[in-house]
Amino acid sequence: MRHTELEIQELKTQxxxxxxxxxxxxxxxxxxxxxxxxxxxxEVISQEKRVNAYELKIxxxxxxxxxxxxxxxVDLRLALTLIKISNTLERIGDxxxxxxxxxxxxxxxxxxxxxxxxxxxxxxxxxxLEMLLDGYIAFETENTKLTEKILSLDIQVxxxxxxxxxxxxxxxxxxxxxxxxxxxxxxLLRKIExxxxxxxxxxxxxxxxxxxxxxxxxxxxxINQ
Numbered sequence: 001m002r003h004t005e006l007e008i009q010e011l012k013t014q015x016x017x018x019x020x021x022x023x024x025x026x027x028x029x030x031x032x033x034x035x036x037x038x039x040x041x042x043e044v045i046s047q048e049k050r051v052n053a054y055e056l057k058i059x060x061x062x063x064x065x066x067x068x069x070x071x072x073x074v075d076l077r078l079a080l081t082l083i084k085i086s087n088t089l090e091r092i093g094d095x096x097x098x099x100x101x102x103x104x105x106x107x108x109x110x111x112x113x114x115x116x117x118x119x120x121x122x123x124x125x126x127x128x129l130e131m132l133l134d135g136y137i138a139f140e141t142e143n144t145k146l147t148e149k150i151l152s153l154d155i156q157v158x159x160x161x162x163x164x165x166x167x168x169x170x171x172x173x174x175x176x177x178x179x180x181x182x183x184x185x186x187x188l189l190r191k192i193e194x195x196x197x198x199x200x201x202x203x204x205x206x207x208x209x210x211x212x213x214x215x216x217x218x219x220x221x222x223i224n225q
Contacts, residue, residue, distance in 0.1 A: 018054035029096040030125040041100040051093035058086040081209040131199035157196035
């Protein structure tokens with residue numbers, strides 16, 4: 001194996017390690033949110049620095065790889081994709097931390113579990129986790145057949161997010177005293193929705209690397225089966 005191949009394999013390994021960490025962060029965030037587990041939420045917040053450190057190292061190492069070896073074609077696409085994916089994973093980690101901070105917000109403990117169920121918060125969290133894990137599989141196997149599934153899951157997340165506004169409007173008609181917490185729930189839903197968008201971005205970057213195809217900003221996307 002050429003030295004440059006060893007370098008790029010090490011970079012891919014770093015990204016996969018970061019990916020696993022972010023999946024763990026998001027899983028813990030979901031559990032902390034649904035079970036009101038402040039200790040677990042604090043653990044997510046404390047580990048966010050590890051996610052940030054991964055991003056900085058991967059970006060620096062990829063830049064050095066490009067500068068030293070001047071890769072072209074698929075190798076260059078891969079290096080650029082690794083930078084983009086690490087940036088996106090860091091943003092997902094940020095949103096996981098933000099959701100964890102919502103969990104430890106004492107002023108919103110008055111919100112009952114029924115409204116969380118009505119909003120489909122657990123379903124949204126499960127769906128973005130599935131998207132993130134499917135993205136990992138697509139990256140590891142370099143198989144983009146999961147693209148269509150991931151994009152369709154993002155549509156489901158978007159629908160739950162939009163529906164949440166109507167549910168919270170009805171909720172406020174009878175629970176005016178909880179108006180501030182209801183507004184914070186909108187922000188919570190927005191964070192989950194943005195995680196879905198970022199999972200979308202990741203699969204688009206993988207398609208760019210594997211298939212040399214740019215999906216970003218396409219209104220209608222046709223995936224080759």
